[in-house]
Amino acid sequence: RRHAIAVLPGDGVGPEVTRAALTVLDAAESRFDFTTGRTEVPLGADHYLERGELLTEGTVEQLRAHDAILFGAIGSPRVTPGVLERGIILALRRAMEQAINLRPVRLYPGVPTPIAGLTPERCDLVVVRENTEGAYVAQGSSVHVGTPAQVAVQESVNTWYAVERAVDFAYRLAAVRRGRLTLCHKTNVLVEAGKLWTAVMESVGERFPDVETDYVHVDAMCMHLPVSPERFDVVVTDNLFGDIVTDLGAVLQGGLGVAASGNLNIAGNGTSMFEPIHGSAPDIAGRGWANPAGACLSLAMMLGHLGEGEAAAGVEAATTAVLAGLPALAGEGMGASTQELGERIAGLLADG
Amino acid sequence: RRHAIAVLPGDGVGPEVTRAALTVLDAAESRFDFTTGRTEVPLGADHYLERGELLTEGTVEQLRAHDAILFGAIGSPRVTPGVLERGIILALRRAMEQAINLRPVRLYPGVPTPIAGLTPERCDLVVVRENTEGAYVAQGSSVHVGTPAQVAVQESVNTWYAVERAVDFAYRLAAVRRGRLTLCHKTNVLVEAGKLWTAVMESVGERFPDVETDYVHVDAMCMHLPVSPERFDVVVTDNLFGDIVTDLGAVLQGGLGVAASGNLNIAGNGTSMFEPIHGSAPDIAGRGWANPAGACLSLAMMLGHLGEGEAAAGVEAATTAVLAGLPALAGEGMGASTQELGERIAGLLADG
Ligand SMILES: CC(C)[C@H](C(=O)O)[C@@H](O)C(=O)O
Ligand SMILES: CC(C)[C@H](C(=O)O)[C@@H](O)C(=O)O
Numbered sequence A, B: 001r002r003h004a005i006a007v008l009p010g011d012g013v014g015p016e017v018t019r020a021a022l023t024v025l026d027a028a029e030s031r032f033d034f035t036t037g038r039t040e041v042p043l044g045a046d047h048y049l050e051r052g053e054l055l056t057e058g059t060v061e062q063l064r065a066h067d068a069i070l071f072g073a074i075g076s077p078r079v080t081p082g083v084l085e086r087g088i089i090l091a092l093r094r095a096m097e098q099a100i101n102l103r104p105v106r107l108y109p110g111v112p113t114p115i116a117g118l119t120p121e122r123c124d125l126v127v128v129r130e131n132t133e134g135a136y137v138a139q140g141s142s143v144h145v146g147t148p149a150q151v152a153v154q155e156s157v158n159t160w161y162a163v164e165r166a167v168d169f170a171y172r173l174a175a176v177r178r179g180r181l182t183l184c185h186k187t188n189v190l191v192e193a194g195k196l197w198t199a200v201m202e203s204v205g206e207r208f209p210d211v212e213t214d215y216v217h218v219d220a221m222c223m224h225l226p227v228s229p230e231r232f233d234v235v236v237t238d239n240l241f242g243d244i245v246t247d248l249g250a251v252l253q254g255g256l257g258v259a260a261s262g263n264l265n266i267a268g269n270g271t272s273m274f275e276p277i278h279g280s281a282p283d284i285a286g287r288g289w290a291n292p293a294g295a296c297l298s299l300a301m302m303l304g305h306l307g308e309g310e311a312a313a314g315v316e317a318a319t320t321a322v323l324a325g326l327p328a329l330a331g332e333g334m335g336a337s338t339q340e341l342g343e344r345i346a347g348l349l350a351d352g
Helices: A014-032 A045-051 A057-064 A083-095 A160-176 A190-206 A219-229 A237-251 A294-303 A309-324 A338-351 B016-031 B044-053 B057-064 B083-095 B160-176 B191-205 B216-227 B239-253 B293-305 B310-326 B339-352
Strands: A002-010 A036-041 A070-071 A099-105 A124-128 A134-143 A151-159 A180-185 A212-217 A234-239 A260-264 A273-276 B002-010 B035-038 B068-073 B099-104 B124-130 B133-141 B149-159 B178-186 B212-217 B234-237 B260-264 B271-278
Touching: A002 B016, A014 A070, A014 A294, A014 A309, A014 A338, A036 B083, A045 A083, A045 A212, A045 B149, A057 A083, A057 B068, A070 A294, A070 B260, A083 A134, A083 A237, A083 B339, A099 A160, A099 B216, A124 A237, A134 A237, A151 A190, A151 B191, A151 B293, A160 A180, A160 A190, A180 A190, A180 A219, A180 A237, A190 A212, A190 B133, A219 A237, A219 B239, A234 A237, A237 B216, A260 A294, A309 A338, B016 B035, B016 B293, B016 B310, B044 B083, B057 B083, B068 B293, B083 B133, B083 B216, B083 B339, B099 B160, B099 B239, B124 B160, B124 B239, B133 B239, B133 B339, B149 B160, B149 B191, B160 B178, B160 B191, B160 B234, B178 B191, B178 B216, B178 B239, B191 B212, B212 B216, B216 B239, B216 B339, B234 B239, B260 B293, B271 B293, B271 B310, B293 B310, B293 B339, B310 B339
Parallel strands: A002 A036, A002 A070, A070 A273, A124 A234, A180 A212, A180 A234, B002 B035, B002 B068, B068 B271, B124 B234, B178 B212, B178 B234
Antiparallel strands: A099 A124, A099 A260, A134 A151, A151 B149, A260 A273, B099 B124, B099 B260, B133 B149, B260 B271
């Protein structure tokens, strides 16, 4: 079996964690008997500053010819905040119709969490984040800019089309998990969007009579998640709330260095992308202080997506085993560099 | 000294915690030598279901004649979700020009927190939440409702006027605290609103050269707040983000039962309102299981606002002393009912 993957290391610690993940991928290929063709795609701050280019049509077409994208991180203090994020990450999510941002929130055994008394059994949920619209249309208008009369209207656009595909995906996932789906929104205030999400939940729900549903306001979610994550199995939510609650979810897991995500095209008309949820962390770039676990667990998600289920399970097991042995989850205290940890995970995988 | 206060007990546990807080107020009056005239105002589910009335012009005028409003909680499963919240709480915040929602996030000594290793010294920040606009205008439009073509546009309206008064308040507060102000937003995605908030921060900042400022994305805030609350002194943020991060802040404090808030009119053209940040909790109403601390700490904020600084400090000290002795922070495990706890706090206050 051969898979064509595009590798986007990006900025800051992106290239470091991606390199570690590729070392793990090498080991996975030998052990589980498949190969990958890898195309490195130079998107990010350097490329932008040299060529003035963000995501181009040409790059989209190039990526489209691959079976999956492995993404590092993007963002740099040398570029106006938001430009790379919108011009590359968000543009990719939209151009590739990566309808779903799938973010498991799992505490792995042996990994220290800042939440007192939290155990792995109690922390195993998945957030299904709508990934193409909502406030992420990043549209609106301003009048009287630069005067005390300035008004900025920011829009969140929500379509039945996109909400339904996210909700449908979430129901399916809940049906093969613990059969419980929670809508997270703020329907008491965001009335128009709330009506749409609620109607879609009901409509799609008719096809899933065995999935139990409930609803939680996003503010209440942030209160419940740290102390009662066991209340949640699958959580479906809009783009902005998904962004917020999954960063909080990462805290439960031990920090951003551990959390993984998949940006999934579910219609078969684009390429899915797998990325650690941490950013480019320019302050620690180049030191080998980034934890490669998030990147390796994203690699595992990618392998699952490519149909390499055994390899996915192997990479996940090896990564979490190495994680569990770390004295700290990031920084110098990890006691080994990003690349050394990649090699350690690869080694475990090779030994079976 | 005499102060006219309006009391809005509301629904669910609202009347219970309010009664406890009024018991504490009685003790504060005797000890610190002031009196209050109290008008009980029957807003909430019962009133709405009997009379079909939410916040009326008449009630607004009645409330305007008071020096402060002590608010319990509103919300009931007998009313369509959102109706009471929008028709009473949000309507009041707007009608009374309660421009600022002030939410201290403090871990009090002896109070158990779910965050491992968190100490009171590290957890003392204040969130200044813009309280009248943003997504809370609750406006937008929907087309093709009930069809697969449905689209819902939800608007967030941000004015220089309201953002500036919130930011100015936050700078002033930071100047008398540790001199550090953080803007929490999502400027990389909410571009229009983000530009306005950023411009206001810079403009107002010119008048506060000694206040150090920084910026954090709301998602990153949810990651940092639980593990590094000491990074924050004063945080200023929009209505929706403020709603979210303060519920998370309450977790650090030991739960919603502890957290207090003030909805402040700062222009002198309306009445300020003080409310625990917990909701009406209909599931536990009537059992005496609600913690009155949030209501009592809101009372303390109200007393400070009325110029009764000594009484405010006294109520806060007595409340936190009683809190520190509780075996659990809510429910049967508290070992005493809501009202008994109110009496315990009142007793401490009386003994000085
Ligand atoms: C970088 C940023 C645009 C992005 C987002 O807001 O979605 C990030 O926070 C994420 O969660 O992947
Ligand atoms: C009840 C609700 C409308 C309200 C809000 O969203 O502001 C509450 O969550 C709060 O924080 O006071």
